[in-house]
Amino acid sequence: MDRNADQAEGRPVGLTADAGWQIGVRRTLGASAERIWRHLTGTEAGLALWLGDARPRELEPGSELVSSEGIESRFVVVKPGRQLRLRWRLPEWDEPATLQIRLLPSGEGRTAVSFHQERLAGPAERELMKRRWEQALGALRDALEDGRAGDGESG
Template sequence: MSAQRVVGQTATAGFQIGVRRTLPLFQEEAWALLLSPQGRKLWLGEIANVEFSQGSTFETEEGHSGEFRAVKPLEQLRLTWQPAGWLDASTLQIRLLPTAHPGKTTISFHQEKLDNAERREVMKTHWEDVITGLQAIANNGSTR
């Protein structure tokens, strides 16, 4: 008999969380927003310069660090992401998903390798806040 897992717990990678929302942006606009100083501050942290290419590393002013593992323009960013104070890095994947409606794109944040259920809940709130911030920028038309 195996131990019962709780919501968000995986068999091998700790805990995970996924948050997604459809925004009123074309895919190119959503990508530009994510990589813009205003957008990346929401999800990555405060950083003057960052190279969005596979293998490049970063460290933000807040002490978040990581490495980009996959960069597929207009589609996906996959990176290790370790906030200051965390013992281990998590894996963060940001995907831009086309919708059936022109001018709309779903932005998806998926994070895995989280230590426990409490951290999962904290990160769920964090990514919901990030998407809310991105949506506010999109609704203000700053990307068009």
């Protein structure tokens, strides 16, 4: 169901009929999908944006991680250079949410990066995650602009 249909049925922004509370944050950045993927999945700074301090040995469906902060993750879909979908839970949450990170080429040397999270418990979690993913995209943009992103090196 689309956002307009949800609002027409009287649901608040962010509440859907089938996925509960959700949030999507997207930004187009001046870098290739390959460079962004390398940073998000191959550097400590990139991984920290969405996994905390947990470090996967392999990015593959079924892999599970728990960070020292208590963030629990289980990979569901991994499409290198394009998409990650995982069950993702903060320690204070009763149930995990679904987190999807997508990279969408958007012209020469530009990529739209999207964090979409659904099955959130309510509007407070939605607002918390909106801020978290906006900050993550800002940090990713800064790393790309400063030349710190996408070299595949830890740091």
